[in-house]
Amino acid sequence: MLGNKCEKCQAEFFPPVNICRACKSIDLKPLEMPGAGKILSYTLQKESVAGFEEQEPMVFGLVELSNGVRLVAQIVDFPYESLKIGSKVKAVFRRVKADGPSGQIYYGYKFGPPRSPRETSATEE
Amino acid sequence: MTAALSVFISRIGYTKVGDHWDKSLSEIAFQASKVLLKEEASPPDAIIIANALSELSSSQGNLAAIVADALDLKGVPAYRVEAAGGSGGSAINLGVNLIKGGQMESVLVMGVEKMRDLDPAKVMQAQGLSENADYSQFFGISIAAMNALLARMYMHEYDVTREKLSAFPVVAHKNSSTAEHAQFRKKFTNEEVSRSEAVADPLRVLDCAPVGDGAACALLVSEDKLSSEQRKSAVEVLATESSSNLVNFFERPKMLHFGATEVAAQKALKKAHLSMEEIDFLELHDSYSELTAISLESMGLSKQGEACNDAAAGRFDLNGQFPISTFGGMKGRGYPVGAAGVYQICEAFMQLTERSGFNQVPNARFGLVQSMSGIDSSAYVHVLGFAGRTGRN
Ligand SMILES: [Zn+2]
Numbered sequence: 433m434l435g436n437k438c439e440k441c442q443a444e445f446f447p448p449v450n451i452c453r454a455c456k457s458i459d460l461k462p463l464e465m466p467g468a469g470k471i472l473s474y475t476l477q478k479e480s481v482a483g484f485e486e487q488e489p490m491v492f493g494l495v496e497l498s499n500g501v502r503l504v505a506q507i508v509d510f511p512y513e514s515l516k517i518g519s520k521v522k523a524v525f526r527r528v529k530a531d532g533p534s535g536q537i538y539y540g541y542k543f544g545p546p547r548s549p550r551e552t553s554a555t556e557e
Numbered sequence: 558m559t560a561a562l563s564v565f566i567s568r569i570g571y572t573k574v575g576d577h578w579d580k581s582l583s584e585i586a587f588q589a590s591k592v593l594l595k596e597e598a599s600p601p602d603a604i605i606i607a608n609a610l611s612e613l614s615s616s617q618g619n620l621a622a623i624v625a626d627a628l629d630l631k632g633v634p635a636y637r638v639e640a641a642g643g644s645g646g647s648a649i650n651l652g653v654n655l656i657k658g659g660q661m662e663s664v665l666v667m668g669v670e671k672m673r674d675l676d677p678a679k680v681m682q683a684q685g686l687s688e689n690a691d692y693s694q695f696f697g698i699s700i701a702a703m704n705a706l707l708a709r710m711y712m713h714e715y716d717v718t719r720e721k722l723s724a725f726p727v728v729a730h731k732n733s734s735t736a737e738h739a740q741f742r743k744k745f746t747n748e749e750v751s752r753s754e755a756v757a758d759p760l761r762v763l764d765c766a767p768v769g770d771g772a773a774c775a776l777l778v779s780e781d782k783l784s785s786e787q788r789k790s791a792v793e794v795l796a797t798e799s800s801s802n803l804v805n806f807f808e809r810p811k812m813l814h815f816g817a818t819e820v821a822a823q824k825a826l827k828k829a830h831l832s833m834e835e836i837d838f839l840e841l842h843d844s845y846s847e848l849t850a851i852s853l854e855s856m857g858l859s860k861q862g863e864a865c866n867d868a869a870a871g872r873f874d875l876n877g878q879f880p881i882s883t884f885g886g887m888k889g890r891g892y893p894v895g896a897a898g899v900y901q902i903c904e905a906f907m908q909l910t911e912r913s914g915f916n917q918v919p920n921a922r923f924g925l926v927q928s929m930s931g932i933d934s935s936a937y938v939h940v941l942g943f944a945g946r947t948g949r950n
Contacts, residue, residue, distance in 0.1 A: 484697035
């Protein structure tokens, strides 16, 4: 999760911004986001978006990272019933989707429990 | 400074919202405008097409020329506006400003959308195009799920129960049950809404506006273009304002507040020299239940966290203090995405000219229309008044 940080006022951003939202500076440096965060909101998505039908239903969460940056991500390895506002989560690297005919496989971050047994695995294969 | 030029809506046209399986985008647009165009002595100075999804839904780009051609408007400048669910609101805003700028005397704004041919997963993909491609769409989150994240936060923050949130679909469907052009002419009880099928928990299918096919148009004209007789049946655009916001709602410092809606509404009311208390009804961008609640609160019509209680108490009913979504809104009338903002204008026109039948708001003098793209990423607010009743002419 590569975001960026304002060199002038130290504000941190993810997704990365071109212009600092706090002080308007364009002097920003890439910054890896912390992997730890907590759930601010969550949902069980029952109607899939095209390309994700095989993963139905998917769980998504609004995550606040330990540096205060917020993002939306898929939640994995977390029983939906035990998910709560305030639950601690940690970023994991996973396969997001595979495109049909071209066979292109896309990877990205998802969030799981803090001590997920699979947190270090790079793929789901 | 000379007095600003006044812009009026002289005529409207629309189709029923729903399934138009057998018709192309151009044909639906023709159905909506054929009477209007036939009865006008001359073509408009320009046409603006409001459409969000034609490339995906109909493999059709170049929509401005395509629709202008289909309406036999050869020679007329044609433009297309895309701003997701706010396309219609954006097109009205631009059309009015073209006339105010003195460049045009008449502009036909045509909203048209065709969604019902797509399978459900494609509809979800299409609606999600309003969100960031790399950081939202990429992960497979739908626009319904984005709204669900917002709805749960809203409910948690203000201790709003699932049942309380159901007040808005109940109001919308009560109004659409008597609206001839509505997609869903059916009332629902609070319990039916709360227990309807889950789409993205906590949102249920009856919280989410159904996509539909449809076209709606409004002819905008400068005051000089209207005879005194025509002016008696025209509606004045007292103000139209727009504002934009951070696209990702979760990046905003105040996530449960719609800053674009607030700013556009405040500016529009100020330009119209009106207070919200003087507004007789509102057409809202109510495509998900919590959007209605947060929009009302952001415009100051309810205290924070109180909109659902106010709705349950009847404040937003047709005979309440601030009637909303008087023909059912996105929820009940249906949601032809890019055309939705033009339907809202048509409905406000019908209210102000007392052509609303069972849905008529008594003595409606001033109406406020709010449309938005995404989740308040852009907002468009128009204030309309009827020349015959505004007491200003
Ligand atoms: Zn800065």
